[in-house]
Amino acid sequence: MNTRTDLPPQTAAAALRVNGERLWQSLMELAQIGATPKGGVCRLTLTDLDKQGRDLVLAWAREAGMSVTIDKIGNGFMRRAGRNSALPPIMTGSHIDTQPTGGKFDGNYGVLAGLEVVRTLNDHGIETEAPIEVAFWTNEEGSRFVPVMMGSGVFAKAFTLEHAYAATDTEGKTVRGELERIGYIGEQEPGDHPIGAYFETHIEQGPVLEDADVTIGVVQGVLGIRWFDCTVTGMEAHAGPTPMALRRDALQVATHLMQEVVACALRHAPHGRGTVGMVHVHPNSRNVIPGRVKFSIDLRNGSDAAVDQMADEVKAAARKLAEDSGLTIQIDLVSSYPAQAFHADCINAVQRAAAQLGYSHMPAVSGAGHDAVYAARLAPAGMIFIPCKDGISHNEIEDAKPEHITAGANVLLHAMLERAGVVR
Numbered sequence: 001m002n003t004r005t006d007l008p009p010q011t012a013a014a015a016l017r018v019n020g021e022r023l024w025q026s027l028m029e030l031a032q033i034g035a036t037p038k039g040g041v042c043r044l045t046l047t048d049l050d051k052q053g054r055d056l057v058l059a060w061a062r063e064a065g066m067s068v069t070i071d072k073i074g075n076g077f078m079r080r081a082g083r084n085s086a087l088p089p090i091m092t093g094s095h096i097d098t099q100p101t102g103g104k105f106d107g108n109y110g111v112l113a114g115l116e117v118v119r120t121l122n123d124h125g126i127e128t129e130a131p132i133e134v135a136f137w138t139n140e141e142g143s144r145f146v147p148v149m150m151g152s153g154v155f156a157k158a159f160t161l162e163h164a165y166a167a168t169d170t171e172g173k174t175v176r177g178e179l180e181r182i183g184y185i186g187e188q189e190p191g192d193h194p195i196g197a198y199f200e201t202h203i204e205q206g207p208v209l210e211d212a213d214v215t216i217g218v219v220q221g222v223l224g225i226r227w228f229d230c231t232v233t234g235m236e237a238h239a240g241p242t243p244m245a246l247r248r249d250a251l252q253v254a255t256h257l258m259q260e261v262v263a264c265a266l267r268h269a270p271h272g273r274g275t276v277g278m279v280h281v282h283p284n285s286r287n288v289i290p291g292r293v294k295f296s297i298d299l300r301n302g303s304d305a306a307v308d309q310m311a312d313e314v315k316a317a318a319r320k321l322a323e324d325s326g327l328t329i330q331i332d333l334v335s336s337y338p339a340q341a342f343h344a345d346c347i348n349a350v351q352r353a354a355a356q357l358g359y360s361h362m363p364a365v366s367g368a369g370h371d372a373v374y375a376a377r378l379a380p381a382g383m384i385f386i387p388c389k390d391g392i393s394h395n396e397i398e399d400a401k402p403e404h405i406t407a408g409a410n411v412l413l414h415a416m417l418e419r420a421g422v423v424r
Helices: 020-031 048-063 108-123 150-155 161-166 175-182 208-212 250-267 304-325 344-357 371-375 402-420
Strands: 067-070 076-080 090-094 132-136 197-203 216-222 224-233 273-275 279-282 292-301 328-337 361-366 381-386
Touching: 020 048, 020 108, 020 402, 048 067, 048 076, 048 108, 048 132, 048 175, 076 108, 090 108, 090 371, 090 402, 108 132, 108 197, 108 402, 150 161, 150 371, 161 175, 197 344, 197 371, 197 402, 208 216, 208 361, 216 344, 216 402, 224 250, 224 304, 250 273, 250 279, 250 292, 250 304, 292 304, 304 328, 344 361, 344 381, 344 402, 361 381, 371 381, 381 402
Parallel strands: 090 132, 090 197, 197 381, 216 361
Antiparallel strands: 067 076, 076 132, 216 381, 224 292, 224 328, 273 292, 279 292
């Protein structure tokens, strides 16, 4: 019996649940490759450890009867055939490279949850109309090579293969050279690989779901980001002989603008974010009035219009501060990442799956970038968040509950089945 792809899966498929213990064991086994003494993982992209991780995941895929394709930037695609091989695959995935002090779940969960979907379909003899595909993307983290989200970015034509190949690490090694060295420079041109729809399951990497005691975040989109460098220029002077009224203190003026960054984000709730994360004070001496302060400004919001409005407000505050203080304030744009809304069909599929499975759920946004951002440029896309302990990620103590890991994979299974269609 065919199940229409715009309806929830019916009959036997509706009762399907993943094997949570098997998924957890796979995560723990992969985490042994690059395991750190504090319980985390250091498996930097295109290292020997990354090769071991890739080899293990592909071995599991082949054991599950999946075919494997590697493209020229090293992205891996593991396919379970559907009844109609002409249909573009319903894809899921993430990355298996980590930060130097990374955890067991960031990225890895999204790849292995996809593999568990396939294993579950195999266990129950379920055939889908469209193929199911699981991807791992090269260098999502950007901790060894930049830009971040490199593999999916090349795939989506956000930047060229040649640009990615030329990127170097701190030792001068290139992406191309390291891909060749570990044997993961494939034949397929990046992007010459259709996607019918894309889902990505991920730990939230923030505290919202845990704080709300909610199991599933139905991700609406990814926040737009604007990064600026701000330089406030005053005059160095001796801290003792210079009266307060006669000072040109760059740090005191800078702190007013730093506070405005936070205040601006609060005015643009609920998705406004404003962060000053890096500050350089010159001359940085105990008894010298600072003459120059350079600091970073990170602004984020759910739409490009909202984040641009925040930037305009911060710049207006800077102009007023400069006028009132007589100091020079310069704000330079460093980089800009557009907001990415996910597709309504995929958002709704995730929400329906969570509701049908009886999991508590709520709308969520991603404040961090993910490979789904680039996939969304090519096909309908959506994401599923689960809580992580204390909202901590990019840290060796990153943790998630097994029951949440299982829940997210179950939602992924049913959202993908809705899009792929079930054949019985």
